[in-house]
Amino acid sequence: MTSEQRRARRVTLLDVAREAEVSRATASLVIRKSPLVADETRRRVEAAMDRLGYVYNMGAAGMRAARSNTVGVIVPNLANPFFAEMLAGIEQALEGAGMVVVLANSREAPANQETILRRMRERGVDGVILCPVAGTRPALLGKAAGWKLPVVQALRHVSESECDYAGVDYAGGMRQAVEHLRALGHRSIAFGTGGPVHSAYRERLAGFCAAMEARGLDPGVTIELPVAPPFPPEAARRLIDHPARPTAAICFSDVMAACLANSFADAGVAVGAGFSIVGFDDLAVAEMARPRLTSVATFPGEVGEAAARLLLSRLESPERGDRRLISLTRLVARDSTAAAPARD
Amino acid sequence: MTSEQRRARRVTLLDVAREAEVSRATASLVIRKSPLVADETRRRVEAAMDRLGYVYNMGAAGMRAARSNTVGVIVPNLANPFFAEMLAGIEQALEGAGMVVVLANSREAPANQETILRRMRERGVDGVILCPVAGTRPALLGKAAGWKLPVVQALRHVSESECDYAGVDYAGGMRQAVEHLRALGHRSIAFGTGGPVHSAYRERLAGFCAAMEARGLDPGVTIELPVAPPFPPEAARRLIDHPARPTAAICFSDVMAACLANSFADAGVAVGAGFSIVGFDDLAVAEMARPRLTSVATFPGEVGEAAARLLLSRLESPERGDRRLISLTRLVARDSTAAAPARD
């Protein structure tokens, strides 16, 4: 009976202390690797822990210590490999710092985002890495500041708010894409847009327009496309028949670019030779598509890592100024872009 | 001073109770939506919570209640969309039950898996959904049982252990693939393998062999391939030059199939007409590849959901017998398979 009950009750620090013949306080110091305890005592306590199969209870600890070593991560779309890669980067960086990720998927709905944030607060997360959904109220970040909840935005941001942000120089990426096509002789370049309108969307579009105008080209040829298959079969035709006669297109994402390329192939136009297409993000699909997609790499994994580092530094010095870490893109030239066809 | 200090200290249940002029115990009952409290009291307490901006403290609650409403999820490779989809399914199902996901990436390393499990225990998760890495020691599940930590395996399992499992009828999927090709007249069918050896790997391979033998075909034509790009350029040649003269191949995964298809295209053999290829899992890439890939859909998102449901039911009745939820596959025929070319 008694032995069974003892088995059921979990082993606590007090048990360990008794087993090692020290006080609870000393045992606590050993766990936290305090330099105060004598080596011999430390060994005795550690041996006792092993013997009893002691497991640290973070929940109880967090109650006094006000640190849970837990970070909330909110992504708008888990199934999108772009975010999955960012998540992997975050997880890796935090894991190295002994922290743990609490994950939630906002599914691009502001209402979900708010309930998620509440739940994370209830859980006592030390901070949140947020990839805000399109339509997030700017007041949200202010509220978080009022709650003293450190927030780092990743990949997207709401307004020019005062808040840490790890992002990508999307405009620079568009400049690289436009310059690449211009150097190949393209003059009429279309832009394929679509999906929810958030800061990354706006920056990509604005970056495209700015880059075109800087080179005296018309940025007005845009085409609305779905963000994922199935793709309307006439998508390519809309560009082929366009009065501006574009010879190339830059797409908002790789998936869109791959789909558009397929649409051209189905219409009998050779992508690469006949019509050039540039994707964005350089996900695995860019390498896998045929023809291989020229794409602007945004390294979401590294951005996730940067976001994690920002959060860790914020936890260390809560009062430091806000920081923005903007990582640069790189154009990866493959087979979907080639010299513009000679005009008649 | 005092007002500032009050602002800094977090609002507790005791504050709420005082504000509403009830006891702590009553306020606690209101939070937990107990039917014991009178309607009028409930309203008063809820109003007080609103007024003070009260946030529930799960950590403190978990201390007595022995339920944290937290579930650990361990995946072997976050960047793989297959697992990302499963994760999305899990998250959605748990979110609906008011639970939260603590995520960790084992990166296919058994050592990581053990430290992750320890951390999750320290966090007091109510249970774990585990996608075990290849090479997991079978003793691990026994240990978890000893810890009274409910574990559900998903997509993969270690040995025929007694433990809940949500998986896929991989063998049935292989049967569908083989039957599809056989019906198209293929007699010599190769199998493309690769990657870490886990239960899903073994079941796919064994399923292929069994399906082939059941139809009197030779399952011996296998080819080792990398699981991700870059792909060796001579991959297609190895099959074309194979003495068994295969006319089709079934691949372990869609990515592998897409890469192999590209390899054939590069070698000048038309996939579909000249050589048929079947992928596995039916991820987005299958629809996006050209030619579109015929693939066996495994619905990882639904498996994730099933795993979450299994865990929830296990939490409700800890002593119920172990359950295995095996979901069925569906063959999605697209353009990468066609009638076998006539033999000379």
Place this chain on the structure above:
DNA sequence: GAGAATCTTTAGATCGATCTAAAGCGAATC
């Protein structure tokens, strides 16, 4: 109107850690 039954509310112990402030102890210093 007494007693039982039902509905609400509560005081106080409790979960398992950390933190504070202080005490014990041996060696060095005066």
Place this chain on the structure above:
DNA sequence: GATTCGCTTTAGATCGATCTAAAGATTCTC
């Protein structure tokens, strides 16, 4: 021998909720 100092250890309060067991209201029954 008393005092100081550095090193190590500790008792007891504390974090914010839940749980138990019982008390206080209110209604019902005879």
